[in-house]
Amino acid sequence: MTTAPEILVLGSVNRDLIVHAPRLPLPGETLRGQRFGSCLGGKGANQAVAAARLGARVALAARVGLREDGAAMVRQLAGEGVDTRAIAQPADEVPGVALIVVGAADAENQIVTVAGSNGTLPLAQVEALDMTGLRWLVAQQELPLESIARAFERARAAGVRTVLNAAPFRAGGETLLPLVDLLVVNELEARALVLQAVGQPHEEVSHEVLARALRAKGPSAVLISLGADGLCWVDDQGCRRVPARPVTAVDTVGAGDTLVGALVTALAEGQPVEQALAFAQAAASLAVSRPGVQDAMPRRDEVEQLLRT
Template identity: 80%
Template sequence: MTRPEILILGSVNRDLIVHAPRLPLPGETLRGQRFGSCLGGKGANQAVAAARLGARVALAARVGLQENGAALVAQLVAEGVDTRAVVQPADEAPGVALIVVGAEDAENQIVTVAGSNGTLPLAQVEALDMAGLRWLVAQQELPLQSIARAFERAHAAGAKTVLNAAPYRPGCERLLPLVDLLVVNALEAQALMATLGGAAATPEALADALRRQGPAAVLVSLGGDGLCWADADGPRRVPARAVKAVDTVGAGDTLVGALVTALAEGRPVAAALAFALAAAALAVSRAGVQDAMPRRAEVEALLNLNPAAGSSPLIDSPDRA
């Protein structure tokens, strides 16, 4: 089997999704419109997004076999994700995410239970084969000490690291010196900045301030307003593509999976960001999470095959073998 160029260290959940007319107020009961259950978790989502876009991607995770956890791993395999680093303990249950999607604005509320995600041990991280990796990606639904050790090992192996600091957790600021690319939404960026004892009035200021904490680059996602990117050349805004949002669940994971796919290919920053935003735009225009994630041909068609210009020391790399 071909070695992966991207390793996602992340969570695998069973998503329980309710669609409602809008998000409920505190203490309010609403009549839902429909319900569904599917493979989810930020790690699984990002791995599937990258695989659909043509990346050689592996997932390192812990998926308990109770409550039919094996079916979640089977779905990952069917999507083309390398699951050789997925451990399946028989005495644990997989993580669960309860998701409500409001029809009025396509916004969502999510509550997660870690399950086997929360038990990912350092021993599993030490056993990971990182030879030939270009990028290691992690989120924060796993133990932070396991993420820190994975980043240390990735750097030792010559790979770059991405931290999607979601959901926000106190203590994650200690990971920043190990991070090459930090990806956060506006709320996560503000929470992280507050933990660091600072404040910023604009997304540009937030991104630039966080970059000064260690990462070579910072991406602050702004939903329908696009994103803000900051690197050694300073911060800049990149607008989103205009689409009618149907369901925003998983849009951030699509963005991360698409971005790291483009970076692993050696695309310059401008082109990588355009690719990621196009993938996210397609995802939010459809219902579902992984079902809504686009294939590569769809993203290329939306981009109309027009390459973007620009480069960055962060992603300069030789052509893929």
């Protein structure tokens, strides 16, 4: 990549091992799977690839161990147009791994991750990140929280806006909220995070109330993704609801990462919020309509064509 990135994703890189089954297994149950596949994953890698496919100038800061052919994972990211210069590659570490089961009945999934080299990303690597020219810094919660916090502090000092996709939910994640400009969560993560941040259960309240409770803890804007119920966005202008597009879900793994990558791409381009939300929703709907994770992530022309329909 010859031009400086506008978006920096600080995140995880995993090898995803995906089993498709008739449905999700019950505790202690063994099911006969229908098919198996292995692919590049991790929330950081996914969001960077999603943004790159949609035309963003995006870099990924990560830590990918070279054992278990980690170098091939970095090469694949570069092949997608992601700037990989901020990826450390320790020779003696193993990359992260995600074990994913997808149920054919409803396309829902269960995921277990092992952090591997993602869990060792040091503060020294964060201090070395080049913030020059960046507009947005994006992070998730598959890395050490202290590294994310320091990256957000540095971004704020450099005038770079911060996005936290608080997934997967982790105790202590609420401490990041004062450093966040845009918080993106699903409904379960929103309820869990409100309980941690506010100290009260919010099981029966509306999505708008959840979003406002989270926004009160620091973020300028909060987006709650609601699957088939669309999106709920709250900022200082009020609440916006974006209905979901009609789609037959084939595989929901990676849909949230596609949403984040598309949303930040649109915002970095200066698209108004309503237009950016529609763009992100369209990209996510395309992703869930076909199998795979990064393989399912759409290109720019596909999203623009869908938006014209």
